[in-house]
Amino acid sequence: MGLYIKELNIDGYEKVIHAECSETGLHAFIAVHDISSGPALGGTRMIPYRCEEEALRDVLLLAEGMTYKSVMAGLPCGGGKSVIAIRPEIGKTPALLRAFGEVLNYLNGIYICAEDMGCTPEDLEIIRSVSPHVLGLNEGSGDPSRFTARGVFRGIESSAAYLWGSSSLKGKTVLIQGVGSVGEKLAEHLFWAGASLLIADTDPAKTARIAHEYGARIIPLEEVYATPCDIFAPCAGGGILNKTTIPSLSCHLVAGGANNQLGEKADARRLAEKGILYAPDYVINCGGVISVASDFDRKNITPAVIRDKTELVYSRLPEIYERATQEGLTTAQAADQMVIETLTKIQNEKNAIA
């Protein structure tokens, strides 16, 4: 089928591959960052990219983020991610998705894919028809975004308690950027908690529907960063907290479901200097991967177990915030330190056995 797979040598990564298929138009990258704790688990992002470099950069950052997320959540899996650069003239055809399944097979199970932006459970079913290395299907744990949204919501409550002495969100204004699978469910949690909602999405049909359902106010895309709110919840793409956007922000807390919200590590310092508390993304959006990882052991990891593990976001955040304060770190650095300490412990235990 004209499938071409090339391995890329990238420092700090277990394996990175670039795949192209002339027949189906598939253009994909898979990055396996770390497999110390188990196979790398991470979703497949299916969106258009401006260029190859942008897609590669995205997959590398996302894969590393998955390692941190899984370690922080105490899961028996490593970190990986895949991206399919969608060409608008081709779209997501079943043939293209099947070709992606063949690429997964090439990795022989060190990477397992699941849902991410632009990828639906139906897409996963098609990929599954050629590859067993797919989790989060409807017959298994299903749509992970309900757990992701719940974890983000509890992270917001926990951060509110830290900032304002009460976890109550009654009367707080929350701006959600991206009301897709995660953002819409987060909106529902926030609505019932008494928050006022501001929403923005590139899809006007979605914002119109959600504005109608929850009485949310629609914010034009170009006004998102400068709109005053108590809490900004990024739930779309990554890299949106950067030296251009941070100066415009007018909020007290950033806590959302999007992966890799910081454009670069220094952006965490920029937020702190502006007096904005940042809930590290991979700490609060772990509900989805906890849910998907339950497919390794469906008998014992019931929805109640997934719920309880997701709820731990609430108590994990103050530990991170305290450590950041005590050690003069940003909250992102404090979270990273905790992960690095755990990873080092895992490596040492492995070395001791070997």
Ligand code: NAI
């Ligand atoms: P989705 O594709 O269902 O929703 C994303 C939404 O953002 C869409 O409605 C889209 O129209 C909108 N959007 C895209 N660009 C935008 C922009 N510039 N401004 C405003 N809206 C924009 O994706 P999903 O699954 O909700 O994921 C959202 C984020 O959360 C992603 O960063 C994803 O990696 C992350 N995430 C998702 C998890 C899940 O369980 N689905 C788990 C952990 C993280």
